[in-house]
Amino acid sequence: MGIIKKTVDNDIKQQAEKTKKDAAEYGPSKYEQAFKKYDLNVDEKAVDEAVKKIIAEKVPENDNVEVKKFLLGSVELTSLHTTDTDESILAMTEKVNKFDNEYPALPHVAAICVYPRFTELVAQSLEVDGVEITNVTGNFPSSQSRMEVKVAETQLAIADGATNIDIVMPVGKFLSEDYEGVADDINELKEVCGDVPMKVILETCDLGSLSNVKKAAILSMYAGADYIKTSTGKEKAGATPEGVYVMCQAIKEYYDETGIQIGIKPAGGINTVMDAVVLYTIVKEVLGEKWLTNYWFRLGTSRLTNLLLSEITGKETKWF
Numbered sequence: 001m002g003i004i005k006k007t008v009d010n011d012i013k014q015q016a017e018k019t020k021k022d023a024a025e026y027g028p029s030k031y032e033q034a035f036k037k038y039d040l041n042v043d044e045k046a047v048d049e050a051v052k053k054i055i056a057e058k059v060p061e062n063d064n065v066e067v068k069k070f071l072l073g074s075v076e077l078t079s080l081h082t083t084d085t086d087e088s089i090l091a092m093t094e095k096v097n098k099f100d101n102e103y104p105a106l107p108h109v110a111a112i113c114v115y116p117r118f119t120e121l122v123a124q125s126l127e128v129d130g131v132e133i134t135n136v137t138g139n140f141p142s143s144q145s146r147m148e149v150k151v152a153e154t155q156l157a158i159a160d161g162a163t164n165i166d167i168v169m170p171v172g173k174f175l176s177e178d179y180e181g182v183a184d185d186i187n188e189l190k191e192v193c194g195d196v197p198m199k200v201i202l203e204t205c206d207l208g209s210l211s212n213v214k215k216a217a218i219l220s221m222y223a224g225a226d227y228i229k230t231s232t233g234k235e236k237a238g239a240t241p242e243g244v245y246v247m248c249q250a251i252k253e254y255y256d257e258t259g260i261q262i263g264i265k266p267a268g269g270i271n272t273v274m275d276a277v278v279l280y281t282i283v284k285e286v287l288g289e290k291w292l293t294n295y296w297f298r299l300g301t302s303r304l305t306n307l308l309l310s311e312i313t314g315k316e317t318k319w320f
Helices: 001-026 032-036 046-058 065-074 086-102 118-127 147-160 171-175 179-195 208-221 240-258 273-287 306-314
Strands: 076-078 111-116 130-136 166-169 198-201 225-230 263-265 299-301
Touching: 032 065, 032 179, 032 208, 046 240, 046 273, 065 273, 065 306, 076 086, 076 306, 086 111, 086 118, 086 208, 118 130, 118 147, 118 179, 130 273, 147 166, 147 179, 166 179, 179 198, 179 208, 179 306, 198 299, 208 225, 225 240, 240 263, 240 273, 273 306, 299 306
Parallel strands: 076 111, 076 299, 111 130, 130 166, 166 198, 198 225, 225 263
Antiparallel strands: none
16 A cells, blocks of 8 residues: 555656646646636625625515516426436426426426436427426536546437536536646537537535635636536535626626626525525626526526426416
């Protein structure tokens, strides 16, 4: 064991020395250069105050039926459980199929989000035009497998019929400040996805600060993300108003710099309709009307759908 540890330690030391040598020889990476275009030192107190102001002054005007209908159309109806079965996923898909007949005046959900094992089943069973099939790939939720495994899983998901892909940013690499490695992972999976939209999950609760949330957002967008997403829903916390506010700021600044529009998907911990209305309001106030479509604004949730339906219809509803 001592010999193995010594060998590993030497390899790590040699890699670190090579990285320093490359940096000295070739200068900062394109991602480090990109970072210099943005203010990555987020004032957390200022963010907290800005969010409180939005909630106090702007949320009440959005607490209405029309906004709740819009939110229903932005939901990615999600089932990512260890206990998922063919029968449970098929039942969820059938509810989406029958929804139009039961609620013809309401929008259908934006997507069904499942593990790749169920992609072909959903693709063969889904009958509603306009509902995407989202898959979590790339060794969700940890992103800790070999790159070959991540690539193969993503390729198979798309071959089976996935029309959206959600991956997790390699958080460990990010926390080790291996920004080149993070970007390479994201970029390689985006090449696999091609025209299929790819969302990068930042897992904001694990990043330690809002400054890191902004840095991770900028890095992911430059590396090829079509959307940035808050959370897997599998860690200690999910979407927060403050995290979404900072992500929206990053998207706006990136759009102003590049002209490229990036979508946003809050997910995890969206437990009430008011939670969703708050997030909607933040997106509206920071990013503006251009992002208020069911394409650019998504919500990853399972429980919210019935809660929205209940408030829209005025009676307790458990359709999904």
